[in-house]
Amino acid sequence: MKDHMKTIFIVNPRAQKKSASEIERTIQRKFHSVPYEIIQTHYPGHATAIARKAVHEQSNTLVAIGGDGTINEVLNGMVYSDSVLGIIPSGTANDLASYYHIPRNLEQACDILLQRKAMQVDVVQVNDRFYLTAGGLGFPCEVAALANVIKNFGWFGILLGKILSHQIYLLALLLAISKTEHHRIVKIDYQNQKMKCDILSLMINNQPFLGKKFQMAPAAINNDGL
Numbered sequence: 001m002k003d004h005m006k007t008i009f010i011v012n013p014r015a016q017k018k019s020a021s022e023i024e025r026t027i028q029r030k031f032h033s034v035p036y037e038i039i040q041t042h043y044p045g046h047a048t049a050i051a052r053k054a055v056h057e058q059s060n061t062l063v064a065i066g067g068d069g070t071i072n073e074v075l076n077g078m079v080y081s082d083s084v085l086g087i088i089p090s091g092t093a094n095d096l097a098s099y100y101h102i103p104r105n106l107e108q109a110c111d112i113l114l115q116r117k118a119m120q121v122d123v124v125q126v127n128d129r130f131y132l133t134a135g136g137l138g139f140p141c142e143v144a145a146l147a148n149v150i151k152n153f154g155w156f157g158i159l160l161g162k163i164l165s166h167q168i169y170l171l172a173l174l175l176a177i178s179k180t181e182h183h184r185i186v187k188i189d190y191q192n193q194k195m196k197c198d199i200l201s202l203m204i205n206n207q208p209f210l211g212k213k214f215q216m217a218p219a220a221i222n223n224d225g226l
Contacts, residue, residue: 005034005035005060006035006036006037006057006059006060006061007031007034007035007036007037007059007060007061007062007063007086008036008037008039008050008051008054008059008061008062008063009027009036009037009038009039009063009065009088010039010041010047010050010051010062010063010064010065010066010070010074011023011038011039011040011041011065011066012040012041012047012064012065012066012067012069012070012090012091013040013041014066020040022106023038023065023106024038026106026107026110027110030107030110030111030114031110031114041066041070041073044073045073046073047064047066047070047073047074047077048073048074048076048077049077050074050077051073051074051075051076051077051078052077052078053077054077054078054083055077055078055081055083059083060082060083060084061083061084061086061113062074062077062078062083062084062085062086063085063086063087063088063113064085064086064087064088065088065090066090066091067089067090067091067092067093067094068091068093068094068095068096068133069091070091071085071087071096071132072130072131072132075123075130075131075132076129076130079123079130084118086113087100087102087109088102088106088109088110088113089102089103089104089109090104090106092147092151092168092169093169093210093211093212094212095133095134095207095209095210095211095212096132096133096207097109098209098212099133099207099208099209099222119223120223121206121222121223122206122222122223122224122225122226124204124206126204131206132206132207132222133205133206133207133210133222134203134204134205134206134207134210134216134217135203135204136201136202136203136204136205137184137186137201137202138184138199138200138201138202138203139176139200139201140201140203140210140214140216141201142176142179143169143172143173143176143211144169144172144211146172146175146176147168147169147171147172147211150168150171150172151168169211169212169213169214170213184198184199184200184201184202185197185198185199186199186202203216203217205217205220206220206222207220207221207222208220
């Protein structure tokens, strides 16, 4: 099999519930007949650089092993390419994986990847950045930022993240509510209509839920072209 058929597994070690050796053993057992490479990330934005290099070398499948942040970084390194994005969820919320009912179980997620059932999805672009789930500004972003602060608060944050899992967003929500100021002044220019709004939040959602619990846009579908 040619090198360009290689599958690249991009692993965020900070998001893993399992050890690196267990992940490697499982991938080796499941993908023994497929050329592959496992690469760990070491800093924010590294997954984007890895994905961009893999696309340049014509790898046909890039698998993000981590949470929605890892998936977003990989996406931003491969958008506009012909490569396929695969997911093995191992983060806190795993919103995109939940949308597609991809299990957190490592072996079951690998089995789904081996089926090669790829589909096209809508990608949202904001300036020079891309995302697949939800994005915006205002209060929900404050909640997400606080959740990241908690998770990155040394060994205590790592332990709390593992104990609470996606419930850490509820803790962040309570902390965000305690702040006195939440409004944002935004200018919206859309189809020759201009508005100036004092908002709590402005969200553009590509799927119904955010943080696994919050139904932000119940009717959203991520491949309807809207």
